Amino acid sequence: MSNAEQNNNKDAVVVRLDHTARNEARSILYxxxxxxxxxxxxxxxxxxxxxxxxxxxxxxxxxxYVEHEQDAVGVMMNDTLVAVAFIGEPELRMNLADQFxxxxxMVLTAGFASTRRYLDYHKTIQALLxxxxxxxLPLMGVDPKHQHKxxxxxxxxxxxxxxxxxxxxxxxxxxxxxxxxxxxxxSEGFRSLGKVRLGDFEDHVMFRKVVAQAG
Numbered sequence: 001m002s003n004a005e006q007n008n009n010k011d012a013v014v015v016r017l018d019h020t021a022r023n024e025a026r027s028i029l030y031x032x033x034x035x036x037x038x039x040x041x042x043x044x045x046x047x048x049x050x051x052x053x054x055x056x057x058x059x060x061x062x063x064x065y066v067e068h069e070q071d072a073v074g075v076m077m078n079d080t081l082v083a084v085a086f087i088g089e090p091e092l093r094m095n096l097a098d099q100f101x102x103x104x105x106m107v108l109t110a111g112f113a114s115t116r117r118y119l120d121y122h123k124t125i126q127a128l129l130x131x132x133x134x135x136x137l138p139l140m141g142v143d144p145k146h147q148h149k150x151x152x153x154x155x156x157x158x159x160x161x162x163x164x165x166x167x168x169x170x171x172x173x174x175x176x177x178x179x180x181x182x183x184x185x186x187s188e189g190f191r192s193l194g195k196v197r198l199g200d201f202e203d204h205v206m207f208r209k210v211v212a213q214a215g
Contacts, residue, residue: 016071037203059109085141085158133169136173160172
C-alpha cells in the first residue's frame with residue numbers, strides 16, 4: 001500500500017457485521033456488482049429489469065448467509081460503512097440447489113432463467129474448489145466513492161485474518177470475472193484454480209492458502 005493510501009485510510013476501522021447492517025451491505029454490494037461482467041452475463045444486462053435482478057440476487061444471498069450465521073466483516077470510515085465481505089465457512093459447502101426457500105424467492109424476484117444460470121455457474125465453481133475444504137468469499141465490495149484508496153486491501157486482509165483464526169480451513173477461495181483485479185489478488189497471494197467460460201469472457205477462480213494460527 002502506498003503512503004497516500006495509508007494516509008487516506010488512517011481512519012479506516014474493520015468491524016464484524018450482523019443482521020443490522022443488511023441494508024447498508026445491500027447498497028454497497030449492488031453498486032459493486034452492477035457493472036461486474038459475471039453478473040451482467042448471469043442476469044442478462046441486455047434485458048429490461050437487470051437492476052431489479054441484481055438487487056434481488058444480492059438481497060437473497062445476504063439473507064441466506066445471515067440465516068446460516070456465516071461471518072461478515074466490513075470497513076468503516078468516519079462512522080460510515082464503506083466496504084463489506086461475506087465469508088462461507090469450510091463446513092458449509094452450500095448447495096444452493098437444495099436451498100428450496102432461497103431458490104423459490106430467486107425465481108420469483110430474479111426470474112427462472114437467471115436463477116438457473118446462477119445455479120449452474122455456482123455448481124461449476126464448487127467443482128473447482130480444493131480439498132480439504134476452504135473458506136469461500138461469495139460477496140465482497142467497496143463503495144464506489146471509496147475505491148482505489150486501498151480499502152479493498154484492508155477488507156481482504158481482514159477476511160484472511162478471520163480465516164487464519166479458523167483451523168478447519170485450508171485457505172480462501174474467491175472468483176472474479178474482471179481481469180483487471182487479477183494483479184491485486186495475486187499480490188495478496190492468490191493463485192488460479194481454473195477458469196469458467198461465460199459467454200465471451202472467463203471468470204477466474206482463485207485460491208490463497210491460509211495457515212491457521214496456533215491455539
